[in-house]
Amino acid sequence: MLSALQGSPDKPWSLSEVLSACDWHDQAQAVGSGQGLADAGLVSIDEKISAIWTLGDEGERAHADGLLEARLWNWLVAQPESARSMSDLNSSGFERHETGPGVGLLKGLGVEIIAGNLTFEGDATMVEALLAEKAGFLATLVEGVSEDSLESSMLAHFKGRKDLVVSSETVARFWTITASGQAVDSSALVEAAQIADITPELLQGDEWRSAEFKPYDVNLESANPMTGKAHPMQALIERIRSIFLEMGFSEISGNYVSSAGWNMDALFIPQDHPAREMQDTFYLDNPDSIEIEDEHLAAWQEIHEHGGDTGSLGWGGKFSSEIAQRGLLRTHTTVNTIRHLAENPKEPCRVFSIGRVFRKESIDRTHLPEFHQIEGIIMEPGANLPMLVTTLKTFYAKMGYPEVRVRPAYFPYTEPSLEVEIKWRGKWLELGGAGIFRPEVTEPLGCSAPVCAWGMGLERLAMLVLDLDDIRQLYISDLEWLRAQPIL
Ligand code: PHE
Numbered sequence: 001m002l003s004a005l006q007g008s009p010d011k012p013w014s015l016s017e018v019l020s021a022c023d024w025h026d027q028a029q030a031v032g033s034g035q036g037l038a039d040a041g042l043v044s045i046d047e048k049i050s051a052i053w054t055l056g057d058e059g060e061r062a063h064a065d066g067l068l069e070a071r072l073w074n075w076l077v078a079q080p081e082s083a084r085s086m087s088d089l090n091s092s093g094f095e096r097h098e099t100g101p102g103v104g105l106l107k108g109l110g111v112e113i114i115a116g117n118l119t120f121e122g123d124a125t126m127v128e129a130l131l132a133e134k135a136g137f138l139a140t141l142v143e144g145v146s147e148d149s150l151e152s153s154m155l156a157h158f159k160g161r162k163d164l165v166v167s168s169e170t171v172a173r174f175w176t177i178t179a180s181g182q183a184v185d186s187s188a189l190v191e192a193a194q195i196a197d198i199t200p201e202l203l204q205g206d207e208w209r210s211a212e213f214k215p216y217d218v219n220l221e222s223a224n225p226m227t228g229k230a231h232p233m234q235a236l237i238e239r240i241r242s243i244f245l246e247m248g249f250s251e252i253s254g255n256y257v258s259s260a261g262w263n264m265d266a267l268f269i270p271q272d273h274p275a276r277e278m279q280d281t282f283y284l285d286n287p288d289s290i291e292i293e294d295e296h297l298a299a300w301q302e303i304h305e306h307g308g309d310t311g312s313l314g315w316g317g318k319f320s321s322e323i324a325q326r327g328l329l330r331t332h333t334t335v336n337t338i339r340h341l342a343e344n345p346k347e348p349c350r351v352f353s354i355g356r357v358f359r360k361e362s363i364d365r366t367h368l369p370e371f372h373q374i375e376g377i378i379m380e381p382g383a384n385l386p387m388l389v390t391t392l393k394t395f396y397a398k399m400g401y402p403e404v405r406v407r408p409a410y411f412p413y414t415e416p417s418l419e420v421e422i423k424w425r426g427k428w429l430e431l432g433g434a435g436i437f438r439p440e441v442t443e444p445l446g447c448s449a450p451v452c453a454w455g456m457g458l459e460r461l462a463m464l465v466l467d468l469d470d471i472r473q474l475y476i477s478d479l480e481w482l483r484a485q486p487i488l
Contacts, residue, residue, distance in 0.1 A: 001033045003186035005043060005177040012046060012174035034175045035217065042181030046174045051147040051167040053155065055138060058163035063138045068098055069105035070131045076111065076118060084118045141165060171221070224483075232485045233372075233474055236462050237354050240374055243398045244352040247391070249376060252351045254336035256358070259290040261324035263335045265300045266342070267413035268440040270315040271323050275331070282358050282369075284327035296342070297321050299444035310439035329358035333375035334413070334455055338445070341379065345446035348380035354458065365470045372458035374432070379451040385416065388434055388452035396422050396431075399461070409433055413441045414453060424464050432456030 004021040005013060013021070018030045037043040055063055062068070075092055076084060089099055103113070109130065110122040120127075137154045147155070147167070158165045194214035195202065202208050230238070241251065260283075264276055274280070299308070300319065307314035336353040353375045361367040378387060393404045403423035411417045414435025421428040434454035442451055459471050466485065468474070473481060 001030070001175075002037060002042060002177075002181060002184060002189065005037075005175060006182055006184075006186055009177055009182055012176045014172065014174055018175065031173065031220070034173065035220065037175070037181065041178060042184060043175045043177050046176065048172045048174070049169055050172065052144045052170050053141055053147060053150060053165050053167050054144040055141050056163035056166040058161070059138055059141065059158070059165055062164060063135075063142065067131070067134055067138070068102050069109060070135065072098075072102045072106055073109060073127060073131060076106070076120070077124070086113065086116050086118070089118065138164075146170070226483060229485075229487055231482070232466055233458075233462060235487065236458070236465060237372075240354060240399070240458070243395060244376065246398075247350075247394060249350045249352045252336055252340050252353045253355060254330070254333070254339060254353065256329055256356060257284065257287070257290075258328060258330045258335050259292055259324065260326045260328055261290075261292045261296065261300065262339060263328060263330050263332070265304065265319075265324045266296070266338045266441065266445070267334060268303065268438060269412045270317075271304065271320060272317070273412065278360075280360050281331055282329040282360060284329065287327040289322070289325045290327045292321075292325055296444070297324060300324065303440050303444050307440065308443055310443050312438075312440050314440070331359050332357050332455055333373040334453065337375055337377040337453060338441070341377070341442070341447055341451065342445045346448070348449060350376075350378050350380075352376035363472065365472070368459065368471055368475070374456040374458055374461075375454070377437075377451050377453045379447060379449050381449045383436075383450040383452050385436065385452075388436070388454065389418075391452070392420055392434060392454060399465075401464070406434070409435075411435055413438055420454065420456065422464075429460070429464070431460050 001018060001022055004018070005011075015027060015030055018034070019025065019027070022030070024030055034043060034045060038045050065071070066074075072089075072094070075089075075094070079088065086103075089103075090096075094102060106118065107113075109120075109127045111118050111120045113119075134154070134157075137151065137158070140150075155165070192212050195208070195211045196214040198208075198213075202211075229235070244251070260276065264273070265271070269276065301321070302308045303310070303312075303314055304319040305314050305316065333353050333355045336355065337351065340349065340351055354372060355375070356370055357373050358370055361369050363369065376391075378391065389406055392406075396402070396404045401422040401424065405421050405423075405428065406418040407421065409417045409419035411433055414433075415438045417433065417435035419430055420432050420434055421430050423429075432455055434452070437451040437453055442448075459474060462468070462474055463471060466474075
């Protein structure tokens with residue numbers, strides 16, 4: 001390559017010129033050799049990035065079936081003058097989403113709407129020439145064309161329309177010999193084979209001792225391998241799981257279906273709390289009631305009505321066992337940690353769970369009716385607030401978010417209660433709640449040691465990790481987006 005380039009000192013060589021001058025067939029060989037020469041200061045590389053335009057989804061449809069304005073125009077000229085009203089158009093078989101923008105496009109061709117009728121007074125041959133030009137433009141894009149060889153006003157027109165044309169970038173490289181490259185006596189160069197692959201055979205022999213190894217260049221462009229990989233949410237769950245395991249926690253799980261009693265009453269959430277209403281919680285018809293052992297019902301009744309032996313006054317009123325036994329889809333994974341405590345009230349523990357929860361939320365950019373929570377507790381003599389805060393800080397630091405702060409909050413089942421926020425791009429974002437379970441929660445379960453507890457949103461965190469501004473992206477299975485996601 002060096003001696004080829006020395007032949008014409010001031011010329012920038014393109015890839016295809018290098019390939020033919022050297023009689024190579026592999027682009028990677030030219031790019032690699034060029035890079036090697038550039039690293040040694042013998043050539044300079046000039047990269048020209050240009051946009052290549054092809055048809056988008058709509059563009060392909062238009063290329064196959066005709067552009068919307070062409071189809072409308074053909075309809076219009078085939079209609080008798082008396083049947084060119086807007087209502088004729090609306091009943092013509094065009095889709096509703098086509099007629100709206102379609103009228104605008106027809107107006108662009110000179111069609112006017114006079115008293116509800118589409119009328120055209122202009123030169124039809126000019127319109128047809130323009131439509132043919134547009135169709136011709138789309139046809140050239142089938143193969144992909146570089147931006148500088150496209151007619152700019154046509155391109156601007158199609159760029160302004162949805163999904164008709166899409167662009168991607170390509171890099172064209174040119175190599176020019178430098179003064180020091182020119183000074184090298186290429187006849188004195190010896191060809192030395194560089195070893196790129198280290199194989200068992202190579203290592204078993206002696207040849208490697210004197211071999212020259214090709215340096216590994218992590219900056220070289222390479223194709224993205226399209227391999228199977230875990231869904232980003234699943235990968236994130238695995239990462240969170242391994243962080244908690246590494247911090248000495250054990251994992252627990254539970255059912256999606258729960259009674260209101262375990263989901264709420266055990267947490268001292270009053271039976272008339274707004275979050276318990278039908279419009280916030282998915283209650284089930286089947287099972288519409290789930291039996292709870294009498295000892296638990298009796299304990300919760302005592303706590304809710306009078307506060308038990310905790311010194312609390314309770315909520316007053318009358319506790320209903322029917323309400324407690326209603327079936328629902330769990331609204332938070334705090335039900336998992338509560339059940340763990342109920343089953344192991346005296347055993348100090350550090351447990352976490354990552355699971356799906358359900359709330360009647362309307363779907364928008366930041367809400368889904370099904371999402372996940374990262375839940376956990378620490379129960380041991382002496383467990384306290386600093387321990388809770390440190391645990392959460394450690395977790396988020398391991399996730400890559402070292403700036404964490406807590407603010408006072410309120411939950412019916414913790415005291416004190418905290419809101420946990422992390423700093424992201426200069427802003428504080430709320431990711432979940434935490435606190436120390438109230439005696440009204442722990443006493444009926446038979447726990448005597450304090451319990452630090454937290455529940456965090458997983459999707460919120462996923463939005464930060466994956467840099468999303470719409471939570472729905474996580475679940476719409478957009479293959480192109482999924483392929484582009486890094487392996488977490
Ligand atoms: N369950 C709360 C929620 O769903 C979070 C939380 C868990 C708060 C544990 C305090 C203690 O938002």
